[in-house]
Amino acid sequence: MYQSHVFLEVRILVANGEKAFCSCYVGSKAGTCSVCRRDAGSFPKANATAIRRAYTLSHALDCTLAETAEYQRPKGSPSLPEQYSLSGASVKIATDGYMDIEFHRRKKRIYIEEIRIEEDAGRLTHNNGETRMDYSHAGAPNIRIRTGANFELGEEAEIFLTELRRRIQYTGILKGTPPESVIRCNAYVALARYPETPAYSVKLRNLNSFNFVRKAINAELYRQEEILTSGQTIVSESRLWNERQDRTEFFQSREPASGLQIYPMDGAPAFKCPQSLLAELRASATEHxxxxxxxxxxxxxxxxxxxxxxxxxxxxxxxxxxxxxxxxxxxxxxxxxxxxxxxxxxxxxxxxxxxxxxxxxxxxxxxxxxxxxxxxxxxxxxxxxxxxxxxxxxxxxxxNSWTLISDPEELGQLVKKAVQDNPAETERIRQGDMAPLEFLTGIIMKKTRGMADPATVKELLKAELKVSLVYVLSMGGSISGRMADGEVSAGDDKILKTMVSPELADIHITFESITAERLLSEEIQPADWAALIHAIAQKVASGTANGIVITHGTDTLSYTAPLIYWLFADTPVPIVFTASNTPPAQLGPNDPPDEARLNLNRAIRLANEKEKGIYVVFGEKILSPINLKFLRPTLYGFTNWNTGEPLFAGAGLLSGYGDTDRYVMAQVLSEAADRMHLCRIYPGIRADRLLALLDHGVDRFILELYEKGTGNMKESPYSLKSLLIQGRKKGCKFYCTSQQEGIVDFTGYSTSRRMWREGAIPMGSLTTETVAALYFAASLVCDSDEELDQIIESNGTV
Incomplete structure (x- = not known):
């Protein structure tokens, strides 16, 4: 097993005109002052603006601030062209800071070893395959931050730098300047066999974007692992990042010691931070x-x-x-x-x-x-x-005359008149036909020149007519099926109509089959989901629904229910799923209701009573759609995993219900299905078979692992290691769930940590079915892969 040892050296340019340690201006003629010439008896004096900015940032990084410090000069610092001159001074102003980061649910503290004020000595630039030095800011103040060797992955370094950018922005020390434009970074990377401490490190120079930092560190770790695995020795050197070829390249040899050796400047008066600044910072409370x-x-x-x-x-x-x-x-x-x-x-x-x-x-x-x-x-x-x-x-x-009319009293008179003037339409509505509701709403909209709120109008019309409408949408399954010769075949909404209890006669119920073909739930495809989503969205947008019931088969209910939750969790209309292990039976006049009838009627009653939320009714249970598990075909076969208080409502991903397009959604869901593979790992699973899927466009995997997120990570054909490494290089994402009821957080086992290191994403308490549903829901609403992955990972818990 190998252990990463990575630390960063971050430089932040503080360009305010004057040099860091004298009153000369950046870009002025070389040798114009005794400090720049390094004359005997001439000593540096730190730039006041740089002091304030550096101390403010150090305070934001929870550092110990130095009241006094000695001026120092590095030994063996690079020489400059004749037209530039520097004092060579450096002063350490803070130590022992830290920043807490989190990557894929693993929290870590990154220590800040020291922060210095230094001079900009030029920077490497890369253009058209050529590397040059840019001295345009030579002598300007730099804040140099050196971290501890706490990073294991390039992603952690990128997260650290992103949070550093935010803290710089929050402190306001670089007003008007985007922090990312003045941050540059060197990364020191060493990989060694655990628990050895390496005596070498590779310096990755002048990484000028956070993205490059992540890529370069990961590429260098892979390069060093190949060297160690082949029995060779890693040597200390400086390397550059080649973005086009996605690899690091040799730049120059360097000594094993990390960083320059720094010595005090003989005779130089000690640097002293103004006490007023220290008192101001210590009195201020900072929320990161x-x-x-x-x-x-x-x-x-x-x-x-x-x-x-x-x-x-x-x-x-x-x-x-x-x-x-x-x-x-x-x-x-x-x-x-x-x-x-x-x-x-x-x-x-x-x-x-x-x-x-x-x-x-x-x-x-x-x-x-x-x-x-x-x-x-x-x-x-x-x-x-x-x-x-x-x-x-x-x-x-x-x-612009943009005010809507939504006052119930003002609209109430128009509603009463519309009802009185249209007795035939109102009677049809009372009998359960909701089509005339749109007609009556249109009359009122015309009377108000389009300025009435349609949703309010429909609510007032339903209240006036004392109408409570529940839609029952059939997605097939045993609950609407038929039994013949000992086999269950798919049914439709006509069967459901015969199952409603007389006790629900006061509820107007409309039945509708979602698909033209009769379905059993194991036959559901992405286009069927699209039809269901569209139907729900249209019913909610129309304002005619008091509740929606979805009848479904048992086998795939654990996928469909959370899919609808992720999209409609904040809809103002309650949505209730129900199912049955067996089809409805032919009952005699005195026979008690069977499982299918009991579940359907309970669901209709709940949909009529609730005001909002997504529910699953099965047997005597009311279950959450999140983490729904079908354990066995019995009356109590469904349960919720990893949940305390059941989750019925939240923030839905879908907006603009009236604008949904069934056929566009079917295409999007089909494309999402084509690029995703769900896999339950087992002893003997071959990574090469899964890697072959990458050539067919698969780049999102849901891996159902063991326990808290463990799996085989040895060098073996039956290991996940090569899948994770090769997939990560190609931009694949691996969302990880557990085969057991528990939390996937990659703790407790060395194999878990290695999976995390290779980019596996723990989905916390979410079940495999719920994560798959989240993936499809996010695919419908996201404009980019980055947004898709952010939504999935940020919702990876209950």
Whole structure:
């Protein structure tokens, strides 16, 4: 077994005109002052702006701040061209800091060994295959951060640098300058057999993007593993990252010791940090971006993905919390901020600080939308108008006549008249035919010149007519099937109609088969899911449904139920699944109801009683659609794994219900199915067979492992090692669940840790079926693979 030893040396350019240790300006003629010439008796004096910025960042990294320190000079530092001159000074201003990171649910503390103020001595640039030195900032102040050798993977280094960028931005030390444009990094990489400590390291020089840092570290670890595996010796050297060839390349030899040797500058007065700055920093409390993200998730219940987006910029996070402070709903604020506000700002070429859309104005728009004074279309137009005109929402609404009529008293009179004037249509509705509801709604919309809220109108019409409508959507299965010659065959909604109890006569029930073909649940395909999703979306968007029941087979219910949950978890209409082990029987007048009838009627009753949520009714249980497991074909054959309080509602991924296209969704789901493979591992599984799938477009795997996430990682044909390594190089993702009831977190076993190191993603408490459903749901709503993977991983728990 091998152990990674990786640390980073990060330099942040602080370009404010003057050099780091004298009053000369960057780019001025060489040798113009005694400090630059290194004259005897001339000593450096640290740049005041650099001091404040470096100490502020050190405080944000929880470092111990130095009150005094000696000026030092590295031995053997590189020489510069004649037109440039540097003092060569360096001063260590902080030690013993740390940053907590998390990658694939494994938390780790990265230690900060030291932070220095130094001079920029030039940087390597790579262009058209040539490597050159850029001295345009030579002498400018640099903040140099050296970490402990705590990284195991390139991904961890990338996460560290991303969080460092956020902390720089939160501190405001580089206002107007994107932090990523002034950060450059060297990575020191060594791989050794555990538990040996390597006496060598390879320096990866001048990595100028976080993405390159991740790729270069991982590529170098693979290169060193091949060297060690073949029995050869790793030598200390400097290497460069070749992005085109996806590998590191030799640059020059170097001594095994990591970094330069630094010595005190004889006679130089000690550096002293202003006491006022130290007192100011020690008195200030800093909430780190990652801490703020966790707080938003905990306090407001938004997803990790949304909280991460919000907290990526301090101004955006401030805007979010200030909007909530103005009375807006947190979930709605997060949704609109992440989508429409960001899009409108991008279109206007503005940042959120520059925008006329203040938190107060944004909260006012959300309040109008929440109270149905405006609909979503008008809300989007209103956001755009406020940004473009710098006028209050109320003014924009008045100027454009955008106010909806949603007052029940005002609309009530129109509803009563529409009912009185159309007796034939109202009688059809009372008999359970909902088609005339659209007709009556249209009459009222015409009377109000399109400014009535359609959803409110339909609710008032149903209330006036005392109509409660439950849709029963048939997805086949035994519950609507037939028994002949000892075999179950698929049925349809006509059978379901005969099963409704007389006790439910006061509920208007409409039956509908989702697919033209009769199905058993094992025959369901992606297009059938698309038809179901479209039907649910249309029923909800129409405003006619008080509840929806979905009858389904038992075999694949554990996939369909969570799929609908992930998409519709926040829908205002309750959705209830039910199933049966056996088809409905032919009953005599005094026979008790069978399993199929009991489950169907319980589901209809629940759908009529609840206001929202996704439920599964089976036997006497009401189960969550999340982590639903079918254990055995008995009355109590379904259960929930890994759940405390059952989860029935949340934040659904699907929006714009009225805009869904069944055939487009069928195509998207089919393409998603083509690129995903679900595999239950077992002794004797061959990685080469799975690797062959990569040549057929598969790049997303769901691996059902053992216990907390273990599997064979030896050098063997029956090991997952080659699959993970080769798949990771080709951009594959491996989402990992367990064959047993438990949490996959890759703890407790060396094989688990190795799987994590090779990029396997633990899906926490989610079952295999629920993860598969999440993958398909995310595929429907995501515009990129990056967004897809972020949604899947951020929802990887219950």
């Amino acid at each position: 971006p990652s801490e703020r993200q966790a707080r938003l998730v905990e306090t407001w219940g938004i997803t990790r993905a949304r909280a991460g987006f919000i907290c990526d910029e301090k101004a955006r996070a401030d805007f979010f919390e200030n909007t909530i402070a103005c009375g807006a709903d947190a979930m709605e604020t997060a949704h609109w901020l992440m989508s429409d506000v960001t899009g409108a700002l991008r279109k206007a070429g503005m940042t959120i600080q520059e925008s006329p859309l203040s938190p107060k104005r944004f909260a006012a728009i959300l309040f109008l939308y929440h109270n149905k004074t405006i609909n979503s279309k008008i809300a989007k137009q209103l956001i755009q108008a406020v940004i473009e005109t710098d006028k209050d929402p109320e003014v924009c609404m008045k100027e």
